[in-house]
Amino acid sequence: xxxxxxxxxxxxxxxxxxxxxxxxxxxxxxxxxxxxxxxxxxxxxxxxxxxxxxxxxxxxxxxxxxxxxxxxxxxxxxxxxxxxxxxxxxxxxxxxxxxxxxxxxxxxxxxxxxxxxxxxxxxxxxxxxxxxxxxxxxxxxxxxxxxxxxxxxxxxxxxxxxxxxxxxxxxxxxxxxxxxxxxxxxxxxxxxxxxxxxxxxxxxxxxx
Ligand SMILES: [Zn+2]
Numbered sequence: 001x002x003x004x005x006x007x008x009x010x011x012x013x014x015x016x017x018x019x020x021x022x023x024x025x026x027x028x029x030x031x032x033x034x035x036x037x038x039x040x041x042x043x044x045x046x047x048x049x050x051x052x053x054x055x056x057x058x059x060x061x062x063x064x065x066x067x068x069x070x071x072x073x074x075x076x077x078x079x080x081x082x083x084x085x086x087x088x089x090x091x092x093x094x095x096x097x098x099x100x101x102x103x104x105x106x107x108x109x110x111x112x113x114x115x116x117x118x119x120x121x122x123x124x125x126x127x128x129x130x131x132x133x134x135x136x137x138x139x140x141x142x143x144x145x146x147x148x149x150x151x152x153x154x155x156x157x158x159x160x161x162x163x164x165x166x167x168x169x170x171x172x173x174x175x176x177x178x179x180x181x182x183x184x185x186x187x188x189x190x191x192x193x194x195x196x197x198x199x200x201x202x203x204x205x206x207x208x
Contacts (some may be wrong), residue, residue: 007149009180010188011035011171012124014065014103016157017048023165024157025054031172033182034059037157038103038122041067041087044094052095061184062091064099064119073110080116101185101196103154109202120196122185123204124154127171129164136166143167144174150192150206152185 013024016037028035037055039062044052055062066072067086075083088099102119109121127142128134134142143153153171155164175182189196194206 006191007178007180008183008188008191009147009150009175010152010183010185011155012038012063012103012122012152012185013155013157014038015040015043015069015130015159017043017051018157018159018161020159020161020165021051021157022054024168025051025058025060027165027168027172028060029058031169031176033172034061034184034187035182036061036063036101036185038063038065038101039087039091040065040069041083041090042069044087044090046094049094052091056095056097059184061101061186062095062097062099063101063103063122063185064088064091065103066105069105071106071108072104072113073108075110075112077112077116080113084117084119104202107202111200114200120198121202122152123202124152125204126154127164127167129161129167130156130158132163134163136163136170139164139167140170140174143171144178147175147178147180148205148207150188150194150208152188152204152206 066083
């Protein structure tokens, strides 16, 4: 199969680092696959350094999910730039990487946000796993029945999000059965030869 025919998916995780992030990494490692972690800056503390180093060592990507996880659509240009800068800074200080992608908290966006950020905005195929009432089985079904080549799957390594730990191995097994390979956010755009830098665009799939 040529590069362009290979079915690719990017699993992405928001709202960490948390008490389940290491367990998500265990599952990814057991399956020999990578994911992308959109970190909340104010959760990025020195005690998370080892977890972040493990993310990178496994080939995972670290991305930007704001500093305070607030509704940024109501913020001024200056406040928006501060949210991004502080998060990029604290990640760079701990593990020396530059974040390349941004996910807006609550997927709320404004023109001011688009105009004041250089990073591509990522939404994704929503597993609805941010809702504690969504069962593990529903999380699996949301993903495996809606996934397409190029999908960016939105999940959460949110504090205590045990149902996603139950769903994740099943999601991975199902996607493997459907013939998918797994990439980071950077990797899936690169392999599909799609430039993610498109003005005022929020991506859920690299092809739409
Ligand atoms: Zn979030």
